[in-house]
Amino acid sequence: MFPTKVKRLLQLRNTLWGCASLKAHCSRLVLGIETSCDDTGAAVMDETGKILGESLHSQKEVHLRTGGIIPTVAQQLHRENIERVVQEALERSHVAPSRLSAVATTVKPGLGLSLGIGLDFSRRFVRQHNKPFIPIHHMEAHALTVRMHLPVPFPFLVLLVSGGHSLLAVARGVDDFLLLGHSLDEAPGDTMDKVARRLSLIKHPQCSTLSGGQALELLAKDGDRSRFPFRTPMGQTYDCCFSFAGLRNQVNMAIMKKEAEEGIEQGTLLSCVKDIAAATQHTVACHLAKRTHRAIVFCKENGMLPSSNPILVLSGGVASNEYIRKTLSIITETTGLHLLCPPAKFCTDNGVMIAWNGVERLREGKGILPPNVDVCYEPKALLGVDMSAEVRAAAIRLPSVRIKIHN
Ligand code: KG4
Ligand code: ZN
Numbered sequence: 002m003f004p005t006k007v008k009r010l011l012q013l014r015n016t017l018w019g020c021a022s023l024k025a026h027c028s029r030l031v032l033g034i035e036t037s038c039d040d041t042g043a044a045v046m047d048e049t050g051k052i053l054g055e056s057l058h059s060q061k062e063v064h065l066r067t068g069g070i071i072p073t074v075a076q077q078l079h080r081e082n083i084e085r086v087v088q089e090a091l092e093r094s095h096v097a098p099s100r101l102s103a104v105a106t107t108v109k110p111g112l113g114l115s116l117g118i119g120l121d122f123s124r125r126f127v128r129q130h131n132k133p134f135i136p137i138h139h140m141e142a143h144a145l146t147v148r149m150h151l152p153v154p155f156p157f158l159v160l161l162v163s164g165g166h167s168l169l170a171v172a173r174g175v176d177d178f179l180l181l182g183h184s185l186d187e188a189p190g191d192t193m194d195k196v197a198r199r200l201s202l203i204k205h206p207q208c209s210t211l212s213g214g215q216a217l218e219l220l221a222k223d224g225d226r227s228r229f230p231f232r233t234p235m236g237q238t239y240d241c242c243f244s245f246a247g248l249r250n251q252v253n254m255a256i257m258k259k260e261a262e263e264g265i266e267q268g269t270l271l272s273c274v275k276d277i278a279a280a281t282q283h284t285v286a287c288h289l290a291k292r293t294h295r296a297i298v299f300c301k302e303n304g305m306l307p308s309s310n311p312i313l314v315l316s317g318g319v320a321s322n323e324y325i326r327k328t329l330s331i332i333t334e335t336t337g338l339h340l341l342c343p344p345a346k347f348c349t350d351n352g353v354m355i356a357w358n359g360v361e362r363l364r365e366g367k368g369i370l371p372p373n374v375d376v377c378y379e380p381k382a383l384l385g386v387d388m389s390a391e392v393r394a395a396a397i398r399l400p401s402v403r404i405k406i407h408n
Contacts, residue, residue: 029360031363032101048364101130135359160316160320162316162325165188169181184244187249196278197213201267218282290332290404331402
């Protein structure tokens, strides 16, 4: 009799504990808010990484029409949409603000005017609802998005490529990064957007609603890259930094030459846009691949990655490019790394990745601030500890790797 009673009590206790922990678990909900560039995003996520509701307003079409992001226009569009986007994410998740455990918002890096809208809104929101605030580094969020779907352990190497950034880093923890290289001028997404604009791809029937990178990827599928043998940048610099401005110049010169040959004005579609798209995309991919290859060798030489199952994560808007993914996979296969990319939808900016970064920080109790603390946005912010000088000093020469991709 006694043992049965004890057993029942134990069962009851376990059930109660189970409920209590389940409740605690379920009650840890994070609202993520993103406004660092031209996407107004919000999402509600539980502590397991389940997306309960999300909303995203893209300004892409407006900026395509105006020929690039005008910061004051981006700011105004964020201002017009932030309230609705956050409201939608909350309604879709059936979560009242009172049930949130914290609000996580991008505060750096990005366009100051855009960051300011998300931050001002969040400041008011956390004060009104008395919620903790988690300031988020946009690039850290891109770097850790992959852990939302897969249990990727630290440390891992990450290549982040977007419209505003190009960087290689070792992710050692939620707030612990070593920066191996970064762009010295513009980012690959920016270069591809500018090339697409110079080619007037908005006038191309298949490309009118696509970002520059998406347009180049689409056209490149039927292009012959060998017609424009652009030089891969920084061939004589043995570090992991990037430069894309010189490539853009090479492409612009080639476009001008073709316009003269075909006797057409700037603003008219060239007959060889597909070949230029293929050559530009290939050169961007090769540049990313070479710097990443050097970063892998550097990490291996310095024991910075695990010897078993080392991982390269590729993320950011440009990481949705299949050609670039395939090129990077040649490097990971050659060097024995495993390549992981978040789904394309989560590579470009969104509120989900910010909510997830908030969850990661909440779990570890890192960077959680009371509602009334003053936080400022930072348009420029490095990712982690800058080790690019050490990488440069190592001057690693690479064996050549044949990059051949079939579309
Ligand atoms: O990460 P993201 O949404 O915003 C920034 O933080 O910059 O990236 C946007 C960038 C744009 O430059 C866009 O042209 C590029 O990502 N992009 C692509 C592709 N899709 C978006 N670049 C190359 N291929 C794509 N498929
Ligand atoms: Zn981004």
